Structures are given as C-alpha cells and as structure tokens.
Amino acid sequence: GAVVSQHPSRVICKSGTSVKIECRSLDFQATTMFWYRQFPKKSLMLMATSNEGSKATYEQGVEKDKFLINHASLTLSTLTVTSAHPEDSSFYICSASLRGDTQYFGPGTRLTVL
Amino acid sequence: GQQVMQIPQYQHVQEGEDFTTYCNSSTTLSNIQWYKQRPGGHPVFLIQLVKSGEVKKQKRLTFQFGEAKKNSSLHITATQTTDVGTYFCAGPNAGNNRKLIWGLGTSLAVNP
Numbered sequence: 001g002a003v004v005s006q007h008p009s010r011v012i013c014k015s016g017t018s019v020k021i022e023c024r025s026l027d028f029q030a031t032t033m034f035w036y037r038q039f040p041k042k043s044l045m046l047m048a049t050s051n052e053g054s055k056a057t058y059e060q061g062v063e064k065d066k067f068l069i070n071h072a073s074l075t076l077s078t079l080t081v082t083s084a085h086p087e088d089s090s091f092y093i094c095s096a097s098l099r100g101d102t103q104y105f106g107p108g109t110r111l112t113v114l
Numbered sequence: 115g116q117q118v119m120q121i122p123q124y125q126h127v128q129e130g131e132d133f134t135t136y137c138n139s140s141t142t143l144s145n146i147q148w149y150k151q152r153p154g155g156h157p158v159f160l161i162q163l164v165k166s167g168e169v170k171k172q173k174r175l176t177f178q179f180g181e182a183k184k185n186s187s188l189h190i191t192a193t194q195t196t197d198v199g200t201y202f203c204a205g206p207n208a209g210n211n212r213k214l215i216w217g218l219g220t221s222l223a224v225n226p
Contacts, residue, residue, distance in 0.1 A: 032212050043202065043218040044157065049210075093156055101206050101214060102147060105156040 002098045003027050006106030013084055014114055020080045021109045023094030029074035030096035034103065035067070038091045050077040050094075084113040116141050116208050120217030128225050133190040135220035137203035144206055146179055146186040147214065152199040160201075193224050 003026040013019050023033055033050040048069050049057040056069035066088075068080040077096075081088055089112050095103035117140045127133050137146065145164045149157040161170055163179035163186060170177045174197075176189045190197055200219040207213040 034213070041221065044216050046213065046216075049213060095157075097212060101145070101212050102159055102162055103157075103214060104159060108156045 002096075002104040004094065004096050004104050004106040006094055006109055008109060009107060010110045010112075012112045012114065015085050016083055018080055018082045019084055019111060020078055021092055021094075021111075023077045023079070023096070023106050025075045025096045025104075028096075028098050030077075030098070031074060033071060033077040033094055033096045035069060035077070035079050036093045036095065038093060038108075040091075044093070047079075052077075081111065084111070086113045089113045116215050118203060118205055118215045118217040120203055120220055122220055123218065124221045124223070126223045126225065127193050129195060130192050133193050133197070133222055135188050135201050135203075135222075137186045137188075137217050139184045139205050139215075141205075141208055142183050144183075146183075147204045148177060148186075148188055149202045149204065150199050151202065151219070155199075157202060190222075193222070195224050195226050198222060198224050 005024045007022045011019055031052045035047045036044045037047050038044050046059050047062045050069045050071040052071045052074050058064045071077040091108050091110050093108040095105045119138045121136050145162050147162045148160040151157045161177050166183050167181045168179040174191045178187045200221045202219045203217045204214040207215050
C-alpha cells in the first residue's frame, strides 16, 4: 500500500513554456500532498502543501504564481511550472500522507529548461 | 526557527565497516522518521520512532530515539554496497504537524 506515482518522470522544455507535473496516490486517498524541490546532492526543499479542495499553502520564498498547484481530487495533485526558465531546472518530488505525518514519495520529475 | 541537523554530511566506508548518522533537533519532537534515497531515486520511508529512548531494528539497521526526544541515530552494521544512498531524518513541524522538517541528509558511499 501507499503507492504514489508521478508523471512525467523527465521533461525537457524551452524557456518560457509551462510544464505540468501530476502526482497521484494510487491505492489510498490523500487529503494532503506535498511538493518538494531537490537540487543535486542537496536536501529536500518543501515548496508547498497541497490541500484537497482548497488553496495550497506555499513556503516562504516560493512564488505561488510561478508554481501553480491544484488538488482537485483526493488522489491527484498537479504542479504547473509557469513560464519556465533554466533556473527552474530541478528534481521535483511529490509526497502524500497515508496516516499521520509519514510521507510516501512519488518517483520524482526531472525538469530541464533549455 | 525549528531545525533538524544531521551529521556527518558525507561518509565513505569500506564494505563490512559500520556506519552511523546522527540527527539533532532544536525542539522536542513527537516522533522522528528516517528515509533513504538511493542515487537517482526518491526518498523511501524506513521507520518512525515515537517513544522516548526507543530502539528499533531492521536487519542490520538500528534506529534510536533519544530520551529527550531531540536526537536520533541510525547505525548500520557491516555495510554492504546496497546501503549506498542518502539517509534523511525528519521530524514533525511544531506549527503544522503534517509537515516535516528535514535534516540535510548523510550520503553514504561504500567501497566494495
């Protein structure tokens, strides 16, 4: 149990385009999902908490208009990187809580912006 | 603000040697969690410790939670190449306990 999928696994896009990343909880319902960003050989940086049916809560310094989060159902949250630039290139990982605060992670999406 | 510190940042060991990573929180935690991230992979939940002084074992891995519930350790006995990866500890955010505060991780390299 507690399987989280993420799509796409890799994406390469041109500067200025938008990219949508999907995060799905496959065998459980997740009222809360989390979006992280991870730079090479670095720790996880929490970007935002995605709440089903309500607005996401963004961490300090994360632009909500740049990183749009939608959590329309109990099994799906999406992160859209709008007008992507090379500095947005990173590893984006989502996670979901099955119970309590233990988190189960998706496999991640490696974004490269040219 | 609330912080979780982890040492060492990197550790290289010879296969068969033991390895320990330490985690220290600036605040008392209701629980501490450990995750492992293989190179190129995503974090995978290993274990959660809840009780003061708790010790749990998973095969060659031994996890401890300090008496004051502010520190924890992960000890691997007789490392193998399959142990390679980054080990993260994390504790609940005091203001929102569904969020986790993450340590910076300890990257373990094992020479065969």
